[in-house]
Amino acid sequence: FFALADNDETNLVLSALVKQLGPIKTVASLKKDSYLQxxxxxxxxxxxxxxxxxxxxxVIDKIAQFIxxxxxxxxxxxxxxxxxxxxxxxxxxxxxxxxxxxxxxNHKDVLIxxxxxxxxxxxxxxxxxxxxxxxxxxIFAHGRDLLLADDEITLLGDTKxxxxxxxxxxxxxxxxxxxxxxxxxxxxxxxxxxxxxxxxNVRLEAESVKxxxxxxxxxxIACHIDEEHNFVLAVQAKDHGVGKVIATLSDAATCEEAxxxxxxxxxx
Numbered sequence: 001f002f003a004l005a006d007n008d009e010t011n012l013v014l015s016a017l018v019k020q021l022g023p024i025k026t027v028a029s030l031k032k033d034s035y036l037q038x039x040x041x042x043x044x045x046x047x048x049x050x051x052x053x054x055x056x057x058x059v060i061d062k063i064a065q066f067i068x069x070x071x072x073x074x075x076x077x078x079x080x081x082x083x084x085x086x087x088x089x090x091x092x093x094x095x096x097x098x099x100x101x102x103x104x105x106n107h108k109d110v111l112i113x114x115x116x117x118x119x120x121x122x123x124x125x126x127x128x129x130x131x132x133x134x135x136x137x138x139i140f141a142h143g144r145d146l147l148l149a150d151d152e153i154t155l156l157g158d159t160k161x162x163x164x165x166x167x168x169x170x171x172x173x174x175x176x177x178x179x180x181x182x183x184x185x186x187x188x189x190x191x192x193x194x195x196x197x198x199x200x201n202v203r204l205e206a207e208s209v210k211x212x213x214x215x216x217x218x219x220x221i222a223c224h225i226d227e228e229h230n231f232v233l234a235v236q237a238k239d240h241g242v243g244k245v246i247a248t249l250s251d252a253a254t255c256e257e258a259x260x261x262x263x264x265x266x267x268x
Contacts, residue, residue: 003028008035012047019048027051031186055268056186059223059248062266063191066246067176067219073154083159087166089151094168101143109161115139116152176200176218176244182209182233183223187248191221208233211240222247227254227268234263 001018003011008030015026028049035043044052065074073086089096095103100112116138139145147153155162179195181188184206192204203209203217207224214220220237222230222245231254234247238261249255249265258265 001026005029006031008032012043012049015049016047025050027053029053029055031055056190059187059266059268060190060194063187063221063223063246063248064194066244066264066266067179067195067221081159082157083162084154084156085162085166086152086154089147089149089153092149095147096149098147099143100141100145100147103147103165104143107161107165110155110157110165112141112147112153113156114154115141115145115147117148117150178217179203179219179221180209180214180217181205181221181223182207183221183225183230183248185223185225187223188221191223211236214240214242217242219244219246224248227251231258231263234258235261238263 001015001024003014003018003026005011005014011028011030015028018024018026026049028047028051030043030052031054043049073084075084077084103112104110141153155165157165175198178201180203181191182205184204188204192202195202214237217237220234220242222233222237224230224233227249230247231249234245237245244264245262246264246266247258248268249258250267255265255267
């Protein structure tokens with residue numbers, strides 16, 4: 001039973017009531033960060049909740065992936081010993097244009113299991129490629145397949161081995177020095193705390209910021225509760241030359257426009 005109402009207390013009470021009907025597994029969604037900070041009360045035991053979801057965590061993790069160039073998707077298994085990671089291959093990296101067999105020769109403990117490509121490509125034994133279509137393609141990778149720029153690849157294996165393989169695939173990445181966040185809610189505050197642990201200079205504003213103050217800012221994040229406000233701020237930050245701009249957006253049309261403008265976006 002999934003309790004996904006907008007009200008946290010409703011979700012907790014519903015989970016408790018459903019448990020009275022029998023051995024039903026319950027999942028409750030909670031939004032208030034105050035519940036996360038509780039140490040003296042075990043909410044899951046008190047309300048018979050098997051699993052608690054904090055949706056803001058997914059938003060925070062996705063934004064952090066964009067900030068640190070961790071890839072499109074990243075998840076660990078077996079107490080962190082196994083890592084699954086999806087990332088986009090940029091132009092000019094060492095492994096672009098090589099076969100998976102060439103890459104595996106240097107990273108034997110890593111499996112490149114899936115490639116998403118915006119064009120269909122036919123790879124040959126002579127490392128030649130020929131465009132044979134224009135549709136997106138999912139490739140269940142084999143040794144003869146080429147890895148090309150703009151591919152989205154999924155790697156799986158030992159955590160350290162995957163991270164080592166990602167370095168030449170991602171190219172040289174620089175840690176941001178300064179980040180500006182607009183939106184002092186749970187997402188903004190949690191991001192501020194996480195970034196400061198990396199010794200990054202963080203500026204957190206509740207509603208807005210003077211765009212002239214962003215000249216030395218590496219990353220701008222708009223995570224206000226008002227989605228239209230986020231989009232406007234993101235466009236302004238992009239116009240003022242901020243290299244990486246991230247906004248929390250959900251409307252499909254707005255997200256499409258953000259893609260066109262080069263604004264990274266995370267659904268809320």
